[in-house]
Amino acid sequence: MSKGRSEAAPGGNSRGRWETGRRVGRGRLKDPLPALSLSVASGILLKYLQEQNRPYSAQDVFGNLQREHGLGKTAVVKALEQLAQQGKIKEKMYGKQKIYFADQDQFDAVSDADLQGLDARILALTAKVQSLQQSCRHMEAELKELTSALTTPEMQKEIQELKKECAGYRERLKNIKEATNHVTPEEKEQVYKERQRYHKEWRKRKRMATELSDAILEGYPKSKKQFFEEVGIETDEDHNVKLPDP
Numbered sequence: 001m002s003k004g005r006s007e008a009a010p011g012g013n014s015r016g017r018w019e020t021g022r023r024v025g026r027g028r029l030k031d032p033l034p035a036l037s038l039s040v041a042s043g044i045l046l047k048y049l050q051e052q053n054r055p056y057s058a059q060d061v062f063g064n065l066q067r068e069h070g071l072g073k074t075a076v077v078k079a080l081e082q083l084a085q086q087g088k089i090k091e092k093m094y095g096k097q098k099i100y101f102a103d104q105d106q107f108d109a110v111s112d113a114d115l116q117g118l119d120a121r122i123l124a125l126t127a128k129v130q131s132l133q134q135s136c137r138h139m140e141a142e143l144k145e146l147t148s149a150l151t152t153p154e155m156q157k158e159i160q161e162l163k164k165e166c167a168g169y170r171e172r173l174k175n176i177k178e179a180t181n182h183v184t185p186e187e188k189e190q191v192y193k194e195r196q197r198y199h200k201e202w203r204k205r206k207r208m209a210t211e212l213s214d215a216i217l218e219g220y221p222k223s224k225k226q227f228f229e230e231v232g233i234e235t236d237e238d239h240n241v242k243l244p245d246p
Contacts, residue, residue: 055101
């Protein structure tokens with residue numbers, strides 16, 4: 001790539017200049033990240049493609065290196081094109097997209113035995129990674145459990161509180177046992193029977209009152225609420241009272 005293409009002539013269009021800055025607002029250029037020369041950018045991309053040794057589009061390279069090196073999209077495209085023109089990398093068209101990859105002639109030929117050895121190493125490393133990931137999951141679960149558990153001072157404090165609570169229950173039980181006014185089973189049974197009798201009578205009278213008021217309301221020209229107000233009837237519902245369970 002010639003110098004004329006990499007730098008704009010004075011007064012020329014800024015779009016013709018390679019730059020690592022970003023546009024902000026309408027047409028203004030924000031101060032660029034630490035400026036990288038085209039040769040430095042090309043060196044970064046060449047090293048990256050040789051280390052990865054796999055095909056990438058310009059967008060892929062930009063996405064992978066932008067955060068680490070601060071390269072702009074335009075810088076990546078120009079550097080890749082320059083490297084391809086210099087024969088340092090290869091480029092191919094796939095549909096409407098160009099892909100770039102390292103020149104394979106620079107790498108030594110690999111025999112089938114070497115490939116099998118690499119495949120075996122990949123399998124071994126993959127198994128090791130899976131084992132380490134599983135160990136990490138176990139340790140993370142253990143760490144979470146330990147983090148949520150009480151500390152020794154907290155446990156000691158809780159033990160003291162429980163002992164104090166138990167002492168209170170023991171004292172209460174002792175007072176109950178020593179009391180002389182216990183209710184006998186016969187008295188308890190009598191209370192339950194009276195409760196059932198009063199409950200039955202309550203339900204019976206409520207039903208009778210409801211039936212009577214409904215009969216009157218059939219010929220009454222006003223509403224049920226107005227009728228109750230005029231007669232002075234107060235219902236259980238007015239006082240938020242409900243019939244207890246049998």
